[in-house]
Amino acid sequence: MIIDVHGxxxxxxxxxxxxxxxxxxxxxxKGPAPRVAELRIGDDELRESIESNQLRxxxxxxxxxxxxxxxxGFMAHHVGDFEVSSTWAAxxxxxxxxxxxxxxxxxxxAAMLPQSPxxxxxxxxxxxxxxxxxxxxxxxxxxxxxxxGHWNSPPLSDRHWYPIYEKMVEYDIPAMIHVSxxxxxxxxxxxAHYLNADTTAFMQCLTSDLFKAFPTLRFxxxxxxxxxxxxxxxxxxxxxxxxxxxxxxxVLHNVFFDTCVYHQPGIDLLTRVIPIDNILFAxxxxxxxxxxxxxxxxxxxxxKRYVEAAHVDAGERRRIYETNARRVYPRLxxxxxxxxx
Amino acid sequence: MIIDVHGxxxxxxxxxxxxxxxxxxxxxxKGPAPRVAELRIGDDELRESIESNQLRxxxxxxxxxxxxxxxxGFMAHHVGDFEVSSTWAAxxxxxxxxxxxxxxxxxxxAAMLPQSPxxxxxxxxxxxxxxxxxxxxxxxxxxxxxxxGHWNSPPLSDRHWYPIYEKMVEYDIPAMIHVSxxxxxxxxxxxAHYLNADTTAFMQCLTSDLFKAFPTLRFxxxxxxxxxxxxxxxxxxxxxxxxxxxxxxxVLHNVFFDTCVYHQPGIDLLTRVIPIDNILFAxxxxxxxxxxxxxxxxxxxxxKRYVEAAHVDAGERRRIYETNARRVYPRLxxxxxxxxx
Numbered sequence: 155m156i157i158d159v160h161g162x163x164x165x166x167x168x169x170x171x172x173x174x175x176x177x178x179x180x181x182x183x184k185g186p187a188p189r190v191a192e193l194r195i196g197d198d199e200l201r202e203s204i205e206s207n208q209l210r211x212x213x214x215x216x217x218x219x220x221x222x223x224x225x226x227g228f229m230a231h232h233v234g235d236f237e238v239s240s241t242w243a244a245x246x247x248x249x250x251x252x253x254x255x256x257x258x259x260x261x262x263x264a265a266m267l268p269q270s271p272x273x274x275x276x277x278x279x280x281x282x283x284x285x286x287x288x289x290x291x292x293x294x295x296x297x298x299x300x301x302x303g304h305w306n307s308p309p310l311s312d313r314h315w316y317p318i319y320e321k322m323v324e325y326d327i328p329a330m331i332h333v334s335x336x337x338x339x340x341x342x343x344x345x346a347h348y349l350n351a352d353t354t355a356f357m358q359c360l361t362s363d364l365f366k367a368f369p370t371l372r373f374x375x376x377x378x379x380x381x382x383x384x385x386x387x388x389x390x391x392x393x394x395x396x397x398x399x400x401x402x403x404x405v406l407h408n409v410f411f412d413t414c415v416y417h418q419p420g421i422d423l424l425t426r427v428i429p430i431d432n433i434l435f436a437x438x439x440x441x442x443x444x445x446x447x448x449x450x451x452x453x454x455x456x457x458k459r460y461v462e463a464a465h466v467d468a469g470e471r472r473r474i475y476e477t478n479a480r481r482v483y484p485r486l487x488x489x490x491x492x493x494x495x
Numbered sequence: 496m497i498i499d500v501h502g503x504x505x506x507x508x509x510x511x512x513x514x515x516x517x518x519x520x521x522x523x524x525k526g527p528a529p530r531v532a533e534l535r536i537g538d539d540e541l542r543e544s545i546e547s548n549q550l551r552x553x554x555x556x557x558x559x560x561x562x563x564x565x566x567x568g569f570m571a572h573h574v575g576d577f578e579v580s581s582t583w584a585a586x587x588x589x590x591x592x593x594x595x596x597x598x599x600x601x602x603x604x605a606a607m608l609p610q611s612p613x614x615x616x617x618x619x620x621x622x623x624x625x626x627x628x629x630x631x632x633x634x635x636x637x638x639x640x641x642x643x644g645h646w647n648s649p650p651l652s653d654r655h656w657y658p659i660y661e662k663m664v665e666y667d668i669p670a671m672i673h674v675s676x677x678x679x680x681x682x683x684x685x686x687a688h689y690l691n692a693d694t695t696a697f698m699q700c701l702t703s704d705l706f707k708a709f710p711t712l713r714f715x716x717x718x719x720x721x722x723x724x725x726x727x728x729x730x731x732x733x734x735x736x737x738x739x740x741x742x743x744x745x746v747l748h749n750v751f752f753d754t755c756v757y758h759q760p761g762i763d764l765l766t767r768v769i770p771i772d773n774i775l776f777a778x779x780x781x782x783x784x785x786x787x788x789x790x791x792x793x794x795x796x797x798x799k800r801y802v803e804a805a806h807v808d809a810g811e812r813r814r815i816y817e818t819n820a821r822r823v824y825p826r827l828x829x830x831x832x833x834x835x836x
Contacts, residue, residue, distance in 0.1 A: 298681075303646070305681040340639075340646040345698040345733050349722040350691035357686035377726070381690040384725035385718070387758025391784035391795040392686050417728025423764045443732035454732040 155495065156458070157479040157486070158212070159293075160330065160376055160412050160436030161220035161261075163250055164227075165207040167199045170249070174228065177242065181234045190245060200249070201256055207440055209260060215458050217437070221479075221486065222250050223264035223295050227343060229334035232302035236270040236277055243268035243281050251289040259493060262486055264293040264330065267318075269300040271307070276317035286325050292485040293374075294322070296329040298355050303338030303347055310355055310373075311362030319368050326484050328372035328410070331355040344442035352380025356409065360393055360401070365408040372408055372482055374434060378415035378424055386427045402429070410482055412436035413457045413474065416443055418450075421460035430470045434478050435461060496836065497799070498820040498827070499553070500634075501671065501717055501753050501777030502561035502602075504591055505568075506548040508540045511590070515569065515583065522575045531586060541590070542597055548781055550601060556799050558778070562820075562827065563591050564605035564636050568684060570675040573643035577611040577618055584609035584622050592630035600834060603827055605634040605671065608659075610641040612648070617658035627666050633826040634715075635663070637670040639696050644679030644688055651696055651714075652703030660709050667825050669713035669751070672696040685783035693721025697750065701734055701742070706749040713749055713823055715775060719756035719765055727768045743770070751823055753777035754798045754815065757784055759791075762801035771811045775819050776802060 173193040180187045212220060224246030231239055243266050250263040265285035267278040285291035296318060299305050308314040310331070322329060336347035352375045358364075365371060375382065382389060390401055398404050410432050415421050424433060439455040447454045461474055480487035514534040521528045553561060565587030572580055584607050591604040606626035608619040626632035637659060640646050649655040651672070663670060677688035693716045699705075706712060716723065723730060731742055739745050753775050756762050765774060780796040788795045802815060821828035 305644070305646075305679055307681070309681055338646055340648070340650055340699070341695055342698045342702055342733075345701065345730065346691075346695040349694050349726060350687075353690050353694075353722065354682055354687040357683040358681070360686065361683055377729075381694065381722035381725065384722065384761050384764060385690060385756060385758075387756070387761060387788065387795050388718075388784055389686065390790075391757055391786050391788065392683075394786045395784065415726060415728070416732055417726075417768075419764050419768050420725050420728060423725060423760050427758075427760050443729055443736065445732050445735045447728065447732065449731075454728050 156217045156475045158217050158220040158436050159434045159479050160414055160438045161222045162225045164225045164440050165203045167195050167203055169195055178233055181238050200252055204253055211439055215456055220261055221264050222261040224250055224266040226332050227335045229266050231269040231297055231300035231334055232271055232337050236273045239270045240268040247285050263289055263291045265291045266295055269297050271301045275315055279321055282321055292483045293327050294329050295332045297333050298331055299333050303336035303341045309358040311358050311364040319371050323370055328374055328482050330374040330376055332376055348377055349380040352377050353382055356382045359405050374410045376412045376414055379411035383424050383427045406432050410434050414438045416454040418460050421464050425464045425466050430473050431478055433474050435475045497558045497816045499558050499561040499778050500775045500820050501755055501779045502563045503566045505566045505781050506544045508536050508544055510536055519574055522579050541593055545594055552780055556797055561602055562605050563602040565591055565607040567673050568676045570607050572610040572638055572641035572675055573612055573678050577614045580611045581609040588626050604630055604632045606632045607636055610638050612642045616656055620662055623662055633824045634668050635670050636673045638674050639672055640674050644677035644682045650699040652699050652705040660712050664711055669715055669823050671715040671717055673717055689718055690721040693718050694723055697723045700746050700750055715751045717753050717755055720752035724765050724768045747773050751775050755779045757795040759801050762805050766805045766807050771814050772819055774815050776816045
């Protein structure tokens, strides 16, 4: 079985985007927000948006199941206030939940949080509770920078984030550390901000003792871990300078990297450097890079091809594709077992 | 001949740091700044600080020459104002110049600029002119984020930076794009901010047409290009989405990566992915990562070992070690030729 731990609903019907634009406009104009009930998307539309896109590609590529969360770039936590984020997160999470019900065994939801700059993350708990308890979410996406590129939240090791962590530990769910759109002109969203956030988050873990405070807390660092595996020697050396334990002991019980690296040499490095048990298969399709690589004739984001060609044996490949995900996402494992999978 | 294009004067006599602390203190207290003449460092002290450190390691490792600039973390452009930066840059550049005179053929200086947040970069020109014309500097370090992690300057493609570029083109010198200490608690300086800046700078080049405006402008992206080579497929794919030319045409006439990647798999990826003509040998020793790697028994920053072991032939290795640097830094080439080298 092949599990893709990193998929977003990037192909939602246009009505979603239109509603969001109205919401943002209303906030800016200090007018009344559009009602949630005004957004109507039928099951047929949802089905069509998935069948002709993600599910089609999953079938073509041989991916069985995707952990599916709201579109990362659309989270835009920097827009509006908590109320705006709260309504928006509820809408987006419900759509992913509905997709998971329409395609059981193919899509399992992960939650977006209603984060908002300078708002206590504890305010996100009710949405998270609903997503886990009512919608069967097996993970969440945590934005370490809800400001969208101004980086004015405390580091992930700060007590600021503990309410989320306490709930994660209670539910035994991991968080993918995933920023959203950059509103800072310095940072291109998918070419700089995403990768920078991955590197930043890892280093916040490295410099702190967060996983002593939360030994079972688990973070998935997407996009192949940003710059981290490529600079693994640097990070090992920095940990040494900081008198931290070896990274294997210090962070690798808690930190995992996905395979969203869009060329063979990158996946080769990832699988050579990072212990296999810390690598989770993912593609983030249909996402930032949708084209066909002229050097290979295949889609850049067809990461399964790179994993197939990597120097790992069949057992290791199975851990990357399935076993690691079932261990890191125990609620996914339970869901699959309940289906006899 | 082996040229290290990335060395900083990290081992300057203690008096330098002490003077700087007084300068910062005076600025904070709105008191009179310490006089430059109060900082006295004799040639013997300079000689000792280099001979027992950088030059010792260069001899041990077989590195002939280092392009030597003031300590990156000490630039701290976010501290004080233009006056503070101006005095500080002049002091630091003079020290590197003196080192270059004490060890001709071993150290060639590159300039730090007196940047300051929200100050027109044109104010840096007089210092740059002095460094090139009087001190024989062959390059400069350009900080794309003088705020120290708040990233509130325009992107490198903005006209804001053009005065620097015009001077670079006139002098035919490259800039290493190098940030300084992070004062943003989100970003560890050498584990996050440096790498993020490298990735960010590259993406600013990719999304813009800067090199159409300045076809001979040359940037060296340090630390192996941040996350860029590891995600080369992503960047190729993003350029494609943005309807930009192939990266080889769009940026690789102008952008070069150094080899400050502190483990073998990283250098293997770099040399596999990036054209050899775009790779410049560098170690940034004695810098962020000073320890010995327990996995190899050698210093993390002994990057020559990785280049020696990489799958490149002798001709390619010579380009990485020498020929590329002489092409990218023509003033270095002229200096070497004048010495019969």
